[in-house]
Amino acid sequence: MTPITEVEGRRLALSNLDKVIHPATGTTKGEILHYYATAAACLLPHLQGRPLSFLRYPDGPDGQLFFTKNPPPGTPAWVRTVPVPRTEDKGTRQVVVEDLASLMWAANLVVEFHTPQWRADAPAEADRLVLDLDPGAPATVVECCHVAVWLRERLAADGLEAYAKTSGAKGLHLYAALEPAPSERVSAYAKKLAVEAEAELAGLVVHRMTKALRPGKVFVDHSQNAAAKTTAAPYTLRARREPVVSTPVTWDEVEACGHPSQLAFRIEDLAPRLQRYGDLLAPLLDPDRAGVLP
Known part of the structure; x- marks a missing residue:
């Protein structure tokens, strides 16, 4: 019953x-x-x-x-x-x-x-930017962390504050809160960042999805800023053999990551993290913290 x-x-x-x-x-x-x-x-x-x-x-x-x-x-x-x-x-x-x-x-x-990166009352007007850092084996989330730190500084140079979470799969997601802007503009800016990252971090980053280019590198996926695309939400469970969660992380954790196990969180890990940190992505919800797209 x-x-x-x-x-x-x-x-x-x-x-x-x-x-x-x-x-x-x-x-x-x-x-x-x-x-x-x-x-x-x-x-x-x-x-x-x-x-x-x-x-x-x-x-x-x-x-x-x-x-x-x-x-x-x-x-x-x-x-x-x-x-x-x-x-x-x-x-x-x-x-x-x-x-x-x-x-x-x-x-x-x-x-x-x-x-999506927009709300139902303003379709295709993104209020946040997302970059999905996806490692191609043998690269792991450790390499994603190196790329994330570079992207954090690059976003800061444009007045945007980056926040990180694990994808709950193999990589990292970076977010920045935005004053609402057309998804097309956000997509173009995100692609520009991915191309710059590939140029600056030669041998570590690719900005194209082509599988042949990806072994040992981090694919900076900018496509999820398109209005029709979506990203795994913060705190969602993922369909994996273990009950892993897409988990917000601190920049100290990103910078210190030396092994993939350090940024792998299961459902039993979340209660103590929430008690310790609260919601590390709360600034994304604060309109006063939103940056202006360059």
């Missing part, structure tokens, strides 16, 4: 709580839901107002994975949806998760949370 629970006055059916989702650690769906309830205070502000895409993995990372932007079948009427312009399909709607009840409903579907 599916247990029914009440969250902020909403009745939720939470299913298969004992089902193992992350096989390497035996992590169950119930433990995942507990994690999201624990992290909600820091996660929800980063989802606020942003239409969500879900990467669903209900049978774990070794099962079927499917990416969806449309509200899943059976979405409760009380879960907020917003119209989102898409060139191929006018009038599409996507889910927005802004409260604990909606978060627990979505987490019960077993999803990664992905957001």
Whole structure:
């Protein structure tokens, strides 16, 4: 029998709580839901107002994975949806998760949370820039950290303050808060930074996705600034064998990283980190901290 629970006055059916989702650690769906309830205070502000895409993995990372932007079948009427312009399909709607009840409903579907760099009330007007640093083996997050420090200084030269989080996979994501600017302009600026990084860090960085160029180097992916693209949200679990989380990190941690294990965080690591640091990405949510795109 599916247990029914009440969250902020909403009745939720939470299913298969004992089902193992992350096989390497035996992590169950119930433990995942507990994690999201624990992290909600820091996660929800980063989802606020942003239409969500879900990467669903209900049978774990070794099962079927499917990416969806449309509200899943059976979405409760009380879960907020917003119209989102898409060139191929006018009038599409996507889910927005802004409260604990909606978060627990979505987490019960077993999803990664992905957001665009803009809010639903201003489509294609980015209020942040993102650079996805993706290492090509044998490079690891250690090499990403070297590149991140260079990009932090380069962004600072343009008056933009960078913040870092692990991707929850192999690399790092860098963010900078912006006064809203057209996604096309942000994309062009991000590509310019990636090209500059390749020129300055010869042998370490590539700015093109071509796989043949990437072994041993860090791909600075600027494409996620495009209006149609999304990035894994802060604090989202990832569909990996272990329950790894896309985790904000300090610049001291980035600069000191000498082994990939130093920047790999699982759900059990997040509660003590949140207690110690709070939300390291909170400045991204402060309009007074937003920089002006050059």
